[in-house]
Amino acid sequence: MxxxxxxxxxxxxxxxxxxxxxxxxxxxxxxxxxxxxxxxxxxxxxxxxxxxxxxxxxxxxxxxxxxxxxxxxxxxxxxxxxxxxxxxxxxxxxxxxxxxxxxxxxxxxxxxxxxxxxxxxxxxxxxxxxxxxxxxxxxxxxxxxxxxxxxxxxxxxxxxxxxxxxxxxxxxxxxxxxxxxxxxxxxxxxxxxxxxxxxxxxxRCDQAAIESAKETVHEVIGRPLHDQLRVEAMWGYALCGGNTTVAARSQQFFDKTDAGRAGETATPLV
CATH class of the missing domain: 3.90.226.10 (2-enoyl-CoA Hydratase; Chain A, domain 1)
Known part of the structure; x- marks a missing residue:
């Protein structure tokens, strides 16, 4: 076994x-x-x-x-x-x-x-x-x-x-x-x-965004504040500029069809 x-x-x-x-x-x-x-x-x-x-x-x-x-x-x-x-x-x-x-x-x-x-x-x-x-x-x-x-x-x-x-x-x-x-x-x-x-x-979240966020957290641990902010900006803007799913996922938000919404326009998670 x-x-x-x-x-x-x-x-x-x-x-x-x-x-x-x-x-x-x-x-x-x-x-x-x-x-x-x-x-x-x-x-x-x-x-x-x-x-x-x-x-x-x-x-x-x-x-x-x-x-x-x-x-x-x-x-x-x-x-x-x-x-x-x-x-x-x-x-x-x-x-x-x-x-x-x-x-x-x-x-x-x-x-x-x-x-x-x-x-x-x-x-x-x-x-x-x-x-x-x-x-x-x-x-x-x-x-x-x-x-x-x-x-x-x-x-x-x-x-x-x-x-x-x-x-x-x-x-x-x-x-x-x-x-x-x-x-x-x-x-x-x-x-x-x-x-x-x-x-x-x-x-439900974008995989590239999830992985970039995790890597950003690991990169900023232990650094001085100024360096942390620079690392976050570099990783975050690189993701925004290079991730091809941003437009489609943003449109889902505008249309109120993205999964797991709360409030007046609630949608199911799955």
Whole structure:
């Protein structure tokens, strides 16, 4: 049985970590299969959005210490430098982390350790109300090495990141929402439907605009304000001037026929 289920539903790739017997912990083989799945998603022009989730009510309990911990203990201190372009599970660091297509994390149950690194490497995160988040690595003599600390600080701020990485205690989905760690929290029984709604909201938008916007966000992170404004102007005006769908999509707006309108001229999303 595959440790990662990869299913294409039209333009959407659904990627499911499938090791429920160990709470979907990511061993070396799972890392390899996740990396292959994300590479396939990136390279398939018919796919526009990916959803990452875990099987049977758990996102993932993190890296499988049965396989990873012995390896980390024997590779020596240079392993970090050797793996700079090879993020664990594919999207946490390296070339796959820079893909322009959007990725959604659909989080149910436990999201621990490397699970937080995976979730924070996605562009949007939607969680069930029973989801719980924690960086328990510090209890085992380790801490995040694949973007967990960096992305928590960038998205949630120093105070919240410090609480997670210094205490090794979990936080609820509600707490994660208020800390900007997740975008939405929904009842557990509504998670898949709410994830699908989020997918459809992305799909109604122009793909070139979506990808340019994501790349712009990544380009401005960490730059001074003046540089951020220049990057946004360069990317934004280049898109407006070169995207051939602008006229047709603008006409749909004028005609009030574009999908997902609200108010007096509401239209269905799909």
């Amino acid at each position: 595959s440790k990662v289920n990869y299913e294409n539903r039209g333009p959407v790739a659904w990627i499911t970590i499938n090791r429920p017997e160990v709470k979907n912990a990511v061993d070396v083989e799972t890392h390899e299969q996740l990396s292959a799945a994300f590479a396939d998603f990136r390279d398939d022009d018919d796919l526009r959005v990916a959803v990452l989730r875990g099987a049977d009510g758990t996102f993932t309990a993190g890296a499988d210490l049965r396989t990873h911990a012995p390896e980390w203990q024997t590779v020596g201190p240079m392993v970090g430098r050797e793996r700079l372009e090879d993020g664990l599970s594919g999207i946490t660091r390296g070339p796959l982390a820079r893909m322009a297509k959007p990725i959604i994390a659909s989080i149910d149950g436990w999201c621990l350790g490397h699970g937080i690194e995976l979730a924070m490497a996605c562009d949007l995160r939607i969680a069930s109300d029973r989801a719980k988040f924690g960086t328990f690595e510090v209890r085992r003599g380790m801490h995040s090495a694949d973007g967990g600390i960096v992305r928590l600080v960038n998205a949630c701020g120093v105070g919240f990141a410090m609480e997670l990485v210094l205490t090794g205690e979990p936080v609820s989905a509600e707490r994660a929402y208020h800390a900007n760690m997740v975008n939405r929290v929904v009842p557990a029984e509504e998670l898949e439907a709410a994830t699908e709604l989020l997918v459809q909201q992305i799909l």
